Amino acid sequence: MRFISETSADGVREQLFTLGEIPGVLWTPDGAVGPRPLVVMGHGGGQHKKAPGVSVRARRFAVECGFAVVAVDVPAHGDRPKVDEYDRIVAENQARVEAGEELAPLIAEFQALVARQTVPEWRGVVDAVQDLDHVGRRDVGYWGVSLGCGLGVPFVAAEPRVRAAVLGLGGVLASADFAPLVTVPVEFLVQWDDERVPREQGLALFDALGSVEKSLHANPGLHGEIPAFEIDSAVRFFARHLR
């Protein structure tokens, strides 16, 4: 793990790093000493580790809960190189959709392929970050919607250190195999007028989660229009579950 830069603003220390080939960012409260819960955040498709939807929440988890927060670029996103295999699949999928195939199953298949790479990468990121004195080994949470949900469900299912997760804007197609293996408390976001994930697909993913405690929060609006008060709710959800 190699640190590249460090800045501080509004009470939050932001450290950019690489772990092998993986570029990442770690947010902690200014002056943090000793172990604390860690939230892993997964970004959306076409976005990156410091996209506003990620960093705004990360800073609130750090300031309001005192947590450490880490996000890394997904392969072929942010500062990572293109992946020829992914480009080939995306082009193939485009041709298949133009030939009349449904898009949703193709996206699901693609996310499952990416998850086979990101699950071990993210587990390695947790290992490395928890070795730092100002992070340490406490409960881990996961936050991710859209692509961050498609990649997050298999991560949460596979990683026993994760004790609570905020997921959403994802459909059951991409996550049917792993959803029943998620057993930690989940807050699950659905956008009622989502133009990318059919409402029924989102509700079916919530239904398929294996968790005893899971709470569906659905709000009117398009895929990208999660209301601001859901950030407050995520802060309280993690504060309640991570120690």
Next chain:
Amino acid sequence: MRFISETSADGVREQLFTLGEIPGVLWTPDGAVGPRPLVVMGHGGGQHKKAPGVSVRARRFAVECGFAVVAVDVPAHGDRPKVDEYDRIVAENQARVEAGEELAPLIAEFQALVARQTVPEWRGVVDAVQDLDHVGRRDVGYWGVSLGCGLGVPFVAAEPRVRAAVLGLGGVLASADFAPLVTVPVEFLVQWDDERVPREQGLALFDALGSVEKSLHANPGLHGEIPAFEIDSAVRFFARHLR
């Protein structure tokens, strides 16, 4: 409005009253002086104005938000006399169900009948309670699930002083006419495994509400098993919307 008794416990003053024929209870913070938001609460079927699901929440709204909270017995509930017409309809409905009719439309019809009485009653209760110095004329909220939703939707639709409502455990059948007329922010509770209100009926009522801001909170469990953290959420919802 005639006050019958007054007690105080855990920082909350509880005043029992009658308004004409209607028995009610008013909770306010101990020592409250001057105007404050008012939450009207509707109880469930077979319950009454001081049922635990009502009074536990009422005390939290009073203590944590400083609000006044009022609840009254629905006709033929609590301290109110039986209503021969209602008994006749219930008996008729039972016979119709035994003869093969569906229960849900009959309950819906019955709730609509009761609402024609409770909407004007509750509006009169708001008038009377807001005349008190320690309540005054500020924003009004409404909280009610199950029967409290069936009676609450037409009340919220009719009463412009209501600025925010927590509703739920109700289906669209009972509320189809009035749901589109509800335009204030709503937090809407669905129990995912509700044995009395089919899931699809609950989701359809959420869908039918006319509000721009409405948030569906669905949790696993039966009709009576709303998780405790939804009380926290209702406290924050009213604190955000009532001034």
